[in-house]
Amino acid sequence: MTARPLVHGTETAYRKHGCRCDECRAGRAAYQRDYRARLAAGTVTPAVHRGQRRLAPAPAPIEGNDLAAVTALLESRARALALPAAGRGALALEARTRRAEVLALQSAITREVTA
Incomplete structure (x- = not known):
């Protein structure tokens, strides 16, 4: 089995093989420009690096505006x-804070509607 030749100007040559020739650096710059444009357009989400965790994804939009739909969304x-x-750490603290806010909002809405 023979190794395939390195194709310069590709993301694989830059990242996996560590090539830093002009062609590979130009290809990487083009890739980054494209990635930032897709990120700004919202068509891609940033990757989570090792050791990091994401908070829960945002829920789907509410279908209707009745109390049952809002309560289901908050739950x-x-x-x-x-x-x-x-967990532990800053991310867990942020998640606990957001969860407490969601539960407080849910109980406040329920109180207002049933009052």
């Missing part, structure tokens, strides 16, 4: 934040 958000909140 699903609180459930999604429960796992990250169980």
Whole structure:
């Protein structure tokens, strides 16, 4: 089995093989410009690096504006934040804070509607 030749100007040559020739650096710059444009357009989400965790993803938009839909949305958000909140560190603290805010909002809405 023979190794394939290195194709310069590609993301693989730059990242995997560590090539820093002019062609590979130009290819990497073009890739980064394209990635930043897609990120700004919202068509891609940034990767999570090793050792990092994301908070729960944002819930889907509310279908309708009745109390049941809003309550279901808040309950699903609180459930999604429960796992990250169980850990330690800054991310867990942020998740616990957000979860507490979601639960407080849910109870406030329920109180207002039932009053």
